[in-house]
Amino acid sequence: MITKDTFVRGSKNGATTVWMLAKIILPVYFVVTVLKHTGLLEYVAIIFAPAMSIFGLPGEAALALVLGNALNIYAALGVISSISLTAKQITILAVMISFSHTLFVETAVTKKIGIGVLPILATRIGLALASGIILNIVL
Amino acid sequence: MSAVEIIKEGLFGGLTSVFNIALIVFPLMVFMEIAKDAGALDWLAKLSKPITRFMKISDDSAFPLAIGLVFGLAFGAGVIIQSAKEGNLDKRSLLLLALFLACCHAVFEDTLLFVAVGANGWFLLAIRTITAFILTAIVSKKIKLPNIDQN
Numbered sequence: 001m002i003t004k005d006t007f008v009r010g011s012k013n014g015a016t017t018v019w020m021l022a023k024i025i026l027p028v029y030f031v032v033t034v035l036k037h038t039g040l041l042e043y044v045a046i047i048f049a050p051a052m053s054i055f056g057l058p059g060e061a062a063l064a065l066v067l068g069n070a071l072n073i074y075a076a077l078g079v080i081s082s083i084s085l086t087a088k089q090i091t092i093l094a095v096m097i098s099f100s101h102t103l104f105v106e107t108a109v110t111k112k113i114g115i116g117v118l119p120i121l122a123t124r125i126g127l128a129l130a131s132g133i134i135l136n137i138v139l
Numbered sequence: 140m141s142a143v144e145i146i147k148e149g150l151f152g153g154l155t156s157v158f159n160i161a162l163i164v165f166p167l168m169v170f171m172e173i174a175k176d177a178g179a180l181d182w183l184a185k186l187s188k189p190i191t192r193f194m195k196i197s198d199d200s201a202f203p204l205a206i207g208l209v210f211g212l213a214f215g216a217g218v219i220i221q222s223a224k225e226g227n228l229d230k231r232s233l234l235l236l237a238l239f240l241a242c243c244h245a246v247f248e249d250t251l252l253f254v255a256v257g258a259n260g261w262f263l264l265a266i267r268t269i270t271a272f273i274l275t276a277i278v279s280k281k282i283k284l285p286n287i288d289q290n
Contacts, residue, residue, distance in 0.1 A: 006176045008150045010169030018161040019169055029153030073252055081156040081257045094258035098249055098267050109216045113237040120241050
């Protein structure tokens with residue numbers, strides 16, 4: 001049954017989620033912006049450019065993949081919104097990160113259900129890599 | 140660009156991003172609570188039955204599947220573990236269910252988060268769901284899993 005309590009709980013969940021994502025997105029966005037204007041981001045871009053070109057992404061997009069997988073989707077969003085990307089590139093990154101993100105936490109969760117760590121990591125990372133390569137060709 | 144300008148851009152750019160994402164996430168959380176209290180989960184579990192049939196796993200998997208698809212892996216896993224404890228899920232159902240959810244979970248939140256930064260949401264959702272289906276179908280057919288059918 002929908003009562004006042006429903007809205008209270010919903011608002012609480014909403015506020016908690018927004019606070020959680022703000023705590024991550026704000027520092028990530030800030031650091032990437034500083035890196036961008038001090039020229040350090042260019043180094044990152046140059047180092048990762050060859051690998052990222054397989055997915056049709058600029059080198060600095062590697063930051064979104066790394067943070068998305070090591071931390072969570074929010075961290076990846078912080079990177080995506082602070083660097084310049086085309087619509088196609090954002091969609092490719094979104095698909096790749098959707099398949100494979102928050103690996104430490106989520107792998108621990110799936111392990112509890114009884115799936116091995118290696119099979120699940122191989123599946124998720126494999127799907128991310130394959131989808132990135134294929135989408136870069138077909139989109 | 141001066142240091143002050145960089146700091147300003149870093150702060151306000153970040154706040155703008157958070158605000159845009161909050162515009163989507165906050166109403167979504169309220170909506171999900173409303174849906175929960177309106178009994179949408181039972182309804183979703185019913186809708187998930189064709190998926191469990193397709194995966195050839197037990198009907199009792201439908202509820203945990205619906206939870207995982209809507210609310211994410213952590214919450215979904217809790218329900219799955221509970222169902223497994225109560226003995227409603229055989230080993231094969233459990234593995235296929237977990238595999239499906241590992242590829243495809245929290246579909247509303249994850250999809251809308253990426254829409255907030257400019258991704259094509261329908262495309263993202265379609266790719267993720269279709270891939271999860273295909274992958275589970277392949278694993279269910281090709282790989283021999285302990286088959287203890289309880290139905």
